[in-house]
Amino acid sequence: MKRILYWLHRAFGAFDPPLLALLVMMALLGLTVMHSAVGGTDWRFADQSRNFLIALVVMWAIAMTPPPVLMKMAPYFYGLGVLLLLGVEFFGETSKGATRWLDLGVVRIQPSEMLKIAAPMMLAWYFHRNQGRLRVVDFLVAGVLLAVPFGLIVLQPDLGTALLVFATGFFVIYFGGLSFRLLIPLTIAIVIGLGTLVYYEKDICQPDVDWVVLHDYQKFRVCTLLDPSSDPLGKGFHTIQSMIAVGSGGIYGKGYMKGTQTHLDFIPERTTDFIFAVYAEEFGLYGGIMMLVLYLLIIARGLTIAMRAHTQFGRLMAGSMAMMFFAYVFVNVGMVTGILPVVGVPLPFMSYGGTALMTLGIASGLLMSIGHYRPVRH
Template sequence: MTSALDERTWRQRLQPLFSGFDLPLMLAVLVLAACGLTAMYSAGFDHGTRFVDHTRNMILAALILFGVAQVPPQRLMAFAVPLYTIGMVLLVATALFGVTRKGATRWLNIGVVIQPSEILKIATPLMLAWWFQRREGARRVRDFVGAALLLLAPAALIAKQPDLGTAILVFSAGFYVIFFAGLSWRLILPVVAIGATGLIALVLSEDSICQPGVDWKVLHEYQKNRVCTLLDPSKDPLGKGFHIIQGMIAIGSGGLWGKGFMKGTQTHLEFIPERTTDFIFAAYSEEFGLAGFLVLLFGFTFLILRGLAISFEAPTVFARLLAGAITLSFFTYAMVNMGMVSGILPVVGVPLPFVSYGGTAMVMLGLSLGMLMSIARSRRLMPS
């Protein structure tokens, strides 16, 4: 009798912690986590402790998700200005006193070596959502100009390190907030048209601008090489084009059903570089084929659609903008990673959420999903 009462008491204590959790969102997360663990076991079982570490990182991300989900959105908003300020101060300190590795100054030694740009992946959309919440009902052109400056400052500092991949992720997350805040299509469409024109001109003039000695001015030499390699990887198949060619071979050889779990030849004969990190999508596609890709695509699509639904139902401007930005950030991660591995986009070092190995990336993933879950719970737990 006593044990039954004790069990009921513990259940009553724990129930408020789990109430309001969005089950469809959790289903999407579980599908993607299962794909990630399966791919990591195959690609990383002979790669030290990658699978064990990846599992540990997922558990840590789950704990962070659960913890952050307990924090109401209005309390999350209180972290916006301090977190953004700390991130910007650390970025400036990195530019002045940072640790340089392989020509890039991306790290800062403060007793432990950290990469401040990771903070801005979540601090930037958080800050911009706070910015527009403060201007609810009275948004003017200067408010969007101020938001643009808040976005361009961290993106420019990160791009200068240079770290183009992280700069793209930070910029896109902030841009999504500005877009959902009401940025006019009349301002967006001309930029899209100019970008499309530039891409067409780049493809048509590839033979002349990719010659040795041609200075692109706005890009570093290694960034120019990445773009030129993307345009024609066959020009250097054993050098700069090796990554792209091997990735495309692995994806294409998977066929409809794939070669089978742990039977990927490109993967296990080590033709695929960075097979547990940036290029794990190639290893996954080789072993599970189009069918496996469709499962992964379903997981990401369901996650994005559910996240947008949570955004539309959010009770405040801050929550709506933050949820929308976090959701579309998952789209950016997946699109850029799959695109670069497939030879559609330049290789910029963007991980595939839930699948790629990486402790910091997994922590940020748990933090982002925790905020999204917090917003979902705030709607469900509101008094009727």
């Protein structure tokens, strides 16, 4: 009996109760909105329910793994991810103009998803190994470690995933000790670049103008963001319809399963990238605020775990995972409301998709593993 109680305590003791409660609320909310988005309990709703169960099991398995073990795995996990990205570059399968998938015979995978976890893990491992003696060259090495997967993912092309990988890795570098003063020139350059883009929008968005650093479809997404009405039935359709749905929800929303934009099929990709438009139309401003508060509580809990972590690896990894949730929400809500270009970033625990939920499950498991870990003192 004592042995059974011991194993039950060990199994359920791996969960962080506050974080688990918030995640369960988000999962229930996500399934509720998915039920409305698909108009009932069809195969997509059933698949998403299964995806949540798989993500829960993965989260529990990672939560049971001590951070020192995870830290030892970091270089191998990162190396495997980069190797698979190179495999995509040379042997990947192309779909809808992008080469993002790799067929391994028994399974078809998207290696770029791995790097959302592998890149920050590698950087956290690197800074842990060099803590107390960091030099400028160490930050340059960290920049290269991040630039390699970022560049390979951009080549696929998959700008949305590349930006998320860059964001999670950058947060590790920043939390690792990067001076805020070094970010001031970068911030100034971004502001000047955005100002120039807005001012010369009519000239640089002409079809014959090549942006060099971006593919044509990415250029059109940025130009559509600046003026969705320039192509209302083409590139601007997603943005215009999602903004109409969000605006029509008003303060209180139209009510559950009563969203006209949703159920008359005006919202494209309503189960994936644009599910926030479905939610905002039916639950309104108050519902949107409630959802954002839930996300903020998850992020706050992750940052609390980071501050209480007992190792440098744990602090950096937990901080990065918490901020990854922020990046997901900020980019998705921004593109649905028309303040950011459409880059194909899902809304955490809401958008349909097993791969994204798996990544979020691993991230949540990492937070729980770091949160309950207590190093043995000799």
